[in-house]
Each structure stands twice: as C-alpha cells, then as structure tokens.
Amino acid sequence: MNNHSLDHGLSKVIMPNKAAIYVRWSTDEQTDGNTLSIQLGACNHYLKSQGWQVNENLVYIDEGCSGGNLDRPAMKKLRRDVKKGLIDCVIIWKIDRLSRSIVDTVDLVLNEWKYYCYVKSVNEPFDTSTPMGMMVLTLLASFAQMERESIFLRTFSGRVKSIEERGKSPGIRMPYGYKKGDERGTFKIIENEAEIVRRIFKEYIDGDGIYAITYRLNEEGIPSRTGKSWSKDTLSKMIANPIYTGKLIWGKMQNNPKRKMEGEKRRLHRDNPIIRQLSEDVLKPIISKEDFEKACEIRKSRNVFEHKKTSGRIFDSPNLLAGLLRCKKCGSSMYVYKRTNSVYTYYACRGHREKGVSFCDSGYIREEDVNQLVVAEVKKTFLTGETNLLEIISERYDTTLRGLQLAQTSLEAKLKQLDAEYAKVFKDYRKVDGGISAEDFNVIKADITQERNEVNRKLESCKEEYEAQTSKGIDASEIIAFSQSLTIWDELTFSEQKRLLYKWIDRIELNKNKGRFEKFQIKIRFQSMLEDTEEAI
Ligand SMILES: [Zn+2]
Missing domain, CATH: 3.40.50.1390 (Resolvase, N-terminal catalytic domain)
Known part of the structure; x- marks a missing residue:
C-alpha cells in the first residue's frame, strides 16, 4: 500500500x-x-x-x-x-x-x-x-x-499447526492420489491413483506432452477424481504440484485489490508462498524430488518454445509439424484436417478456410507426405558429409552475437549522451540569468525524453534478442548430437523427433495449387544461423 x-x-x-x-x-x-x-x-x-x-x-x-x-x-x-x-x-x-x-x-x-x-x-x-x-x-x-498479512499468517500457522499436531483437518481439498488419513490432519495414499500419478510424471519426463497424456488417459477410460474425463488443466496442475513430493504450499494466491476497478483477475499469484515439507508420517511422497525437478525443467523449457511459436499447444499436438507450417501463397498458418472416413490427415491453409478461395487457393496436402519430405530435407542438410556446416553455423552464430553486443554498447553510449545533454540543458535553465526559457526547456526536455524512450526500447529488444540467441545455445556439440540423432531418426520417439525439429527449424513454407495431383513445394527456414533449403515433391 x-x-x-x-x-x-x-x-x-x-x-x-x-x-x-x-x-x-x-x-x-x-x-x-x-x-x-x-x-x-x-x-x-x-x-x-x-x-x-x-x-x-x-x-x-x-x-x-x-x-x-x-x-x-x-x-x-x-x-x-x-x-x-x-x-x-x-x-x-x-x-x-x-x-x-x-x-x-x-x-x-x-x-x-x-x-x-x-x-x-x-x-x-x-x-x-x-x-x-x-x-x-x-x-x-x-x-x-x-x-x-496477519490474517494470512494466522491462517497459515493455524493450518500447519493443525496438521502437525493432527488436531484438526488440514482444510484443503485432497489432491488426486491421496485421501484423508485415519488420524485427522494426515494424508493417506490411494494406491491405484498414485500409480496413475507416477505414470503421468513418467510419461511427461519421457517427453510426452500434456495433451498426449490426457488423451491416452481418456482413451483408456481411466476416471479422474470427479469421475469425468481428464482435462489438460488438471494434468498441468498435477505436474506442478509439489504435494506429490510431500510439500504443502500456502498463500499461493491472494485477492487482487484492483479487481473491482479494472476488471482484472480476481486472484493473483503471491510472489513468495510459504512451502513446508511435511514429515512422512503425515504425508508420504508419491514422486521423488528428482523426478519432480525433472518435470519442472521440462515445463520451463517448453515454455521457452511455446513463447517463441505462436500457439502454446504446439508441443501437445499429435502432428509432427503443426505450428511450423506456413502457406507460401498467403502466409497464413496451416491447420490439421481430417476428412470423415478418410485414413489420411491433411495440412491445409487457414487463410483459405477462413477467408475463402478468393483469398487463397492453396490445396490440401497429405500430412505424411510433408513429414517425409521435411525429414528427408533436414537429413540432407545435416548429413551430407563434407559441407563444413559446423563452421558456417558457428561463424554465423558468433557474428550475430558480436553484432548484438556492438549494438548494445552503442545504444548504451547514446543513453549516456542524452543524459549528459539533459543535465546541461537543465543547468542552463536553472541559471539565474542568461539561461533558457521555461518554454524552451520544456520543448527540449520532451524531445530528449522521447528519444531516450526510443533508445531504451531498442536496447531492450537488443538485450532480449541476445538472451534468446545465447539461450538457444546452439554450439558445435549440439550440431553433432543432432546429426547423430538424424542417423537413428526412426528409433527416436515421436516427442524426441518433434522437439528436435522445433529446435532447429524456424518455419516451413508449403506451396500447393488446388487439385489432387498437383505437386507441392516446401521451403524450410532453419533457425537464424542455418541456410534455408527448398525442395519439391
Ligand atoms: Zn494460403
């Protein structure tokens, strides 16, 4: 306040x-x-x-x-x-x-x-x-x-106490995998539910997306806590809930005081919730700390990807290239289309669907044709022996980073210069005689402020780009690793294949005229430091 x-x-x-x-x-x-x-x-x-x-x-x-x-x-x-x-x-x-x-x-x-x-x-x-x-x-x-705050602390310490002294029920909803224990304030594992929790974590750590896991649970008819089908939301929360390692969180959310004014979210995440590890006779963990941390890491790394691509669901989609594809004709993204009664899945232009044939007359393309061609192209790019791909890439990478560093230095210098300019003008303005008028001062001040904001914006995006480039961390060993995984491509899991393609490819442009027998072209745009490749089928 x-x-x-x-x-x-x-x-x-x-x-x-x-x-x-x-x-x-x-x-x-x-x-x-x-x-x-x-x-x-x-x-x-x-x-x-x-x-x-x-x-x-x-x-x-x-x-x-x-x-x-x-x-x-x-x-x-x-x-x-x-x-x-x-x-x-x-x-x-x-x-x-x-x-x-x-x-x-x-x-x-x-x-x-x-x-x-x-x-x-x-x-x-x-x-x-x-x-x-x-x-x-x-x-x-x-x-x-x-x-x-004292209300919050009273509530919190009250709950911890009640659980530790087992005098009272903990007052939280029992998470999937647990029920209330015989003694009040304790948790008891429901073994068949705990099995599902372990399975979810395992599949997630092994590289499956939340969507895929949810889909399979529902396919197999495994009921959720409410007896209904599983939702992605439930699973996302489970993956992030430290209760499975025996920890309880309090005060994760707080009421948003601004909500009535500006129609904002009713509840906010508190910056520092209180987390308490409970003893095993109160709450037995279902998931090991190591596995939980692995899941956290994966979640973070996927967020990075999801931030970059337009849709957050891409990693969960069961289609290898969904999210990477663009229509060459109109620039729209492509969506996945399956005709009823057809065994084939197609990629089709979203612009065509939403704005009609006058906007874009791109045709449907079989998913498996595109997938095969893209994988073949990627292999060709990385596996054709003698090209000094490594050298080219690392050189470009270095150049990019150097360029960004230079830009940053010069923008920072510009900021200093503007500050100095302002200081000088301000000094003139403060002089009792012979200074500048308030009117002039205000004009100059506005100019400097505007320019300063502009420079600051550029500096920010420059820093962001640098961060993005370095966090991509593409280095020689990774390229070698990627080349090696390409040689055993068919042995990789779907999720592994997908993760690799998303890491190395920025986007793929598809070009096809309407008509069943029309050929189509692809153009793969690799992440900034690689050459593009173009191929037709
Ligand atoms: Zn199109």
Whole structure:
C-alpha cells in the first residue's frame, strides 16, 4: 500500500446534485446513539452546509445490517451507482458506517472508488478530497495491509499447526492420489491413483506432452477424481504440484485489490508462498524430488518454445509439424484436417478456410507426405558429409552475437549522451540569468525524453534478442548430437523427433495449387544461423 501517494488521483468538482448519503444501522447498535434518524439528519445538515442539494435518489439506507462485510442491499446499489458515474461524493456519519473492516473500507475508498468519487465523514477528519483526509486514509491503508498479512499468517500457522499436531483437518481439498488419513490432519495414499500419478510424471519426463497424456488417459477410460474425463488443466496442475513430493504450499494466491476497478483477475499469484515439507508420517511422497525437478525443467523449457511459436499447444499436438507450417501463397498458418472416413490427415491453409478461395487457393496436402519430405530435407542438410556446416553455423552464430553486443554498447553510449545533454540543458535553465526559457526547456526536455524512450526500447529488444540467441545455445556439440540423432531418426520417439525439429527449424513454407495431383513445394527456414533449403515433391 505504500505506493499510494497522498494524491487522490481524482480531481473533480462535486456537482451540487451528485452528493450521496450512505447510512447504516444495525440492531445491536441501538443504544450507542447511532440511530438512523440521527445519522440521516447529520448527513443532510452537512450536505446543505456545503451548498449541495439532497437528491432523494442518492440516499442509501441499510437497516439492520452489520458492517462485517459489504454484502448489504443499499451498499450494493451505492457501489453500482458510483460506477455508473452518478455520484461525485459519498457522505457518511462515521467511517465505520462503510464497513467495520479496515480492509474493506480501504479497498472500497482507495481502490474501487478512487477514480469515481470522494468520501466525506461528518464526524471525522476523513475527507478524501483534501490532503489531510488522504493522509488519514493512507494511514488506515497501512493498518489494513498489516491486518491482511496477519490474517494470512494466522491462517497459515493455524493450518500447519493443525496438521502437525493432527488436531484438526488440514482444510484443503485432497489432491488426486491421496485421501484423508485415519488420524485427522494426515494424508493417506490411494494406491491405484498414485500409480496413475507416477505414470503421468513418467510419461511427461519421457517427453510426452500434456495433451498426449490426457488423451491416452481418456482413451483408456481411466476416471479422474470427479469421475469425468481428464482435462489438460488438471494434468498441468498435477505436474506442478509439489504435494506429490510431500510439500504443502500456502498463500499461493491472494485477492487482487484492483479487481473491482479494472476488471482484472480476481486472484493473483503471491510472489513468495510459504512451502513446508511435511514429515512422512503425515504425508508420504508419491514422486521423488528428482523426478519432480525433472518435470519442472521440462515445463520451463517448453515454455521457452511455446513463447517463441505462436500457439502454446504446439508441443501437445499429435502432428509432427503443426505450428511450423506456413502457406507460401498467403502466409497464413496451416491447420490439421481430417476428412470423415478418410485414413489420411491433411495440412491445409487457414487463410483459405477462413477467408475463402478468393483469398487463397492453396490445396490440401497429405500430412505424411510433408513429414517425409521435411525429414528427408533436414537429413540432407545435416548429413551430407563434407559441407563444413559446423563452421558456417558457428561463424554465423558468433557474428550475430558480436553484432548484438556492438549494438548494445552503442545504444548504451547514446543513453549516456542524452543524459549528459539533459543535465546541461537543465543547468542552463536553472541559471539565474542568461539561461533558457521555461518554454524552451520544456520543448527540449520532451524531445530528449522521447528519444531516450526510443533508445531504451531498442536496447531492450537488443538485450532480449541476445538472451534468446545465447539461450538457444546452439554450439558445435549440439550440431553433432543432432546429426547423430538424424542417423537413428526412426528409433527416436515421436516427442524426441518433434522437439528436435522445433529446435532447429524456424518455419516451413508449403506451396500447393488446388487439385489432387498437383505437386507441392516446401521451403524450410532453419533457425537464424542455418541456410534455408527448398525442395519439391
Ligand atoms: Zn494460403
């Protein structure tokens, strides 16, 4: 919360007919003078004293409602109306009328309403249109943050304690593979489910994609926890859940305070969740730490690939080249197509499908023909003995990196130069006499800032590219390894083949006219440091 300045973020004139009154009164407060009529009267009085009008449509009364949460009819309507822009200012008798919870109050005033309306309390120096009022609020906010954290810590330590002392149930949903143990707060392995968990991890580590594993589980009719079919989501979460190594996580997610304002995600990932290894008599691991870490590594490495290619699902697709293929005629990506009753799968142009034949008249191409040709081409490129492919590649690689380094150095120099320029102009501007005018200074400042941003952008992309190139880490030994795997290509698993092709090929262009007997051409574009190859069938 400390990133909130005292600036409200809202700067508007309160329209005389857009001031609202909110009143809340709960039955257990009868005696403390907060009665409805007193509150209402005071708010009306205050409103008039400001020269505003009482707008009957903007008086919100929650009778007999506690302030424990915001789930009150009039409060709900008030929040809707604020968002509609009907209200410039909300007047309350005391802050606790909004809510008894500091957290809720702060979320409401500082987040949800920040850009919509002010809040003024009749009885306290709480007026968010003034710096003083904002300071009070900021103070409140820091208390609210403390309260949030202590709630979190209380919950967390409570849960750990309950599990370790086995006094209470741990209060989490039992993950697939486990059920509640005989003693409260313990976990017990369900052996046939644990077998499936082990299988999923094994297949994943052996190179299968989540999609492929999900597909097979469903094909074999193995039920999930809910008795329904498996989803990719469930499997992705399982692969990433350290509970299978005996660890519990708390506080992975937190509520997003901004969600009401900007329609963002309701929950956010917390930066540093608390992870606790539990003893084996509480929770027995199903997966070894080593295997879990291997799965993590694979997940990370696939993310790198997926980031590069357009679709995140490519690795899971059962088609060897899906995602690498582009239509030469129109540049669209290709999709996989299977006619009903046909044994063959085809690659076809997405542009043709979506925009019609006038946009692209590319024809269907049998998947296995393309696959065969591509593999043959790749083999030819890497295995035709004498070419000094290695030399060519490493030279290009070095040149690329050197070029990027040079660019980076010169961009950094440019930044320094701009900073120096700015410092000089600023000094001139600050001179009592003979400096430059404020107007000139502002123009120059804007120019420099713009140029600085531009240079910064270039520098960033330069760094990114460098990172990408080095992380690709294509070196001689890898090329040799790749050549060797090409010689035993048919012995590799599908996933291995696919991973290799994705590593070395940037994209493949396909060209085919309509008509069953038309020939097609391919052009393979290898990753930047390799030559392209072109072939027809
Ligand atoms: Zn096309």
